[in-house]
Each structure stands twice: as structure tokens, then as C-alpha cells.
Amino acid sequence: MATYLLKRLLLMIPTLVGIVIISFFVIRLAPGDPASQKFGGVGQATAGIDSERGTAAAEARFRERFHFDEPLPYQFGYFLKRLATGDLIFFQTEQPIWTELWRAMKITIVLNLVVFVLIYIIAIPTGIWSAAFPHSTSDKIITLILFLLYSLPSFWVAELLRLAANWQWWAEVGLQPPIFPIFGLRSQNFDSLTPWGRFMDYVWHGVLPVVCLTYGGLAYISRQMRAGMLEVIRQDYIRTATAKGAGRTRVIMVHALRNSLFPIITLLASLLPFLIGGSVIIEVIFNIQGMGLKSYEAVLRREYDFVMVTLMLSAVLTLLGILVSDILYVIVNPRVTFEEKG
DSSP: OHHHHHHHHHHHHHHHHHHHHHHHHHHHTSSOOHHHHHHSTHHHHHHTOOSHHHHHHHHHHHHHHTTTTSOHHHHHHHHHHHHHHTOOEETTTTEESHHHHHHHHHHHHHHHHHHHHHHHHHHHHHHHHHHHSTTSHHHHHHHHHHHHHHHSOHHHHHHHHHHHHTOTHHHHTTOOSOSSOOSOSSOTTGGGSOHHHHHHHHHHHHHHHHHHHHHHHHHHHHHHHHHHHHHHHTSHHHHHHHHTTOOHHHIIIIIIHHHHTHHHHHHHHHHTTHHHHOOHHHHHHTTOOSHHHHHHHHHHTTOHHHHHHHHHHHHHHHHHHHHHHHHHHHHHOTTSOHHHHO
16 A cells, blocks of 8 residues: 555656646736736836836836746746745735735635535435435435536525525514625624634624535535445345345445445545635635635736645645545455555
8 A cells, every 4th residue: 555655646746747837837828917917007006106117117127026027938947946945925915925825725625624514414315315215206306406406506596695695674574684694704893702603603604605615516416426326226236135134224324335435435536626726706706715716816916826826736636636536445445456556
């Protein structure tokens, strides 16, 4: 196992290097750069530059200082040098990115961990139930509900929930609209609350974003779980266990469940990057200052350093997710070995 892990970790290095190179050059294909953002329009007024000549001179000095006037290969080498020393900044403010990055990461990681836990604790039992009683009334109802949920765009549901939460009808039944907060994750009086009050304030603010982030993944993973379980319970060894007198619950939960988890394990590799990347649409709609919103704003402002770090973290988590999936394959099914997968 140690040899396999070492081999996989070493293979990640050239993959990650390739991702960094491609990401760097693709980002630079977008029109504009931090200099034009900093000294154009509002940036010019903020800097107190009131002449076209002064703006052009300041912009030229900025580009020369950060080597934006150099060829792209030279800029890439300059970026790697600053990356190695941790000297990555927001070009608009010329402040390090790390404090803001860590603050946004904590919000996105906590939010998405809650979402993932909810998805799996609901989706797996739902998928098992549907597979255990295929074509029954309950299976048809569950299938209909899940397909409806999967077909609803998250941004549309988010807007509907915002309207519903702010509906003035709530005042008529004695509740103060909005019934759930529609912006941010904290109240204005958050700092004056008790620890329990702060926790409940986070929960209260997080209801709508969590619902919007959960229902689509819940529907998809539940369908994958049902499909995997149905495939397994049709196998010969399941019929043999049933013929030997094993109860239906034991056949499903002991004999079939482990092998039916393969599709769910595979999805882990694609879910991990969301811990860092977050959901741009939901975070923008609810004004959640997580990685999704911050990355979106960084792209608009051409904050190359922040965008590159976000892409690199997502790439690392994707590669680690694939590795964890392979390890879980062996844990779930001992017939799969590291030698076979290597």
C-alpha cells in the first residue's frame, strides 16, 4: 500500500504542473489585466489621478513593477517565484491574499461539509429503499420527487426562496419577514450574541443556502445509489443468500450494500473540490463571502493570484479525491487490490 500511495503521489506532481501551466495561460487570454482594472474608471478616481497622461504613466509603472509588460513565459516564471515565497497579493490593494483566502475558505468548507453530510444521510437510505421496493408506490413517488428536484435550476429555486422568505404575508400570521435571512451568514448584532446564539444565528442564516445546495446533489446521488443497488441485488450471490434463508434486511444491508457503494465512492472525487470552490451562483445570490463569490469577484477584477490559488487548490483536491476513491474501493471490496489498480 505504501508503494502504491507513493507512486500515485509522485504522479500527481506532473499533473498538477500541467494544470498550473494551462490555467495560467488561459487566464491571461482574457482581455484586460490588473493594471487596467486598477487605473481605469473608478480606480482612476480613487487614485486621485485626474489627467490622461498621469493615468497612462501610473499604469505603465504598475505594469513594469509587476512585469505585466513582459512576455507570458517571463510572467509565468515571476508568478512561480512569488508562489514559492508566498508573496501573492491582491493587485488592486497590493495586500496579501492569505487572510482573505483563509476567511473565505472557512465559510465555504463549513457550508459545504454541512451540505455533503445532509446529502449522503438522506440520499443513501432513500436510494436503498427505492431499490429494495422497485416499482412500488413509494418508489414511484420518490422517483417523481427526485426527478423534479434534479430538474429545478438552483438559481431559480434560490430566487423563489428569497421571495417567499420576504413575503409580507408572514406579518399577517405574526411572523416578521423575512422569515429566513436572505443575505449573508451573520446578523448585525452577531458579536453581542452568546456562543449558542451565534451558532443558532449561523443556522438561521444558512437554511436557504443549504437547501439550494443540497436538493440537486441529493436527487442525483440517490438515483446513483438506487441504480447501484438494483444492479447488485440481481447478482447470483444475492439470490443464493436469499435461497439460504437470509432475511431481506440482511441481504440488502449486509450482502448488497457494500458493493453497491462503488458509484457513490466514484462521486467523491468530483465532490471534494466543492469544499474549496464553493457554489458561485448560490454565494452570489445570498451574498455569502465564501470562495465562490470571492473567486467570481477576483475574475472580474483580474486578480490573477487569487484565481490561480483557487484553481490550484481545486486541482489538488480533485487529485486527492481520486486517490481516496481508489483507497475506498479496496476497503469496500477486498477483492480489489492496489496491485490491480496500479
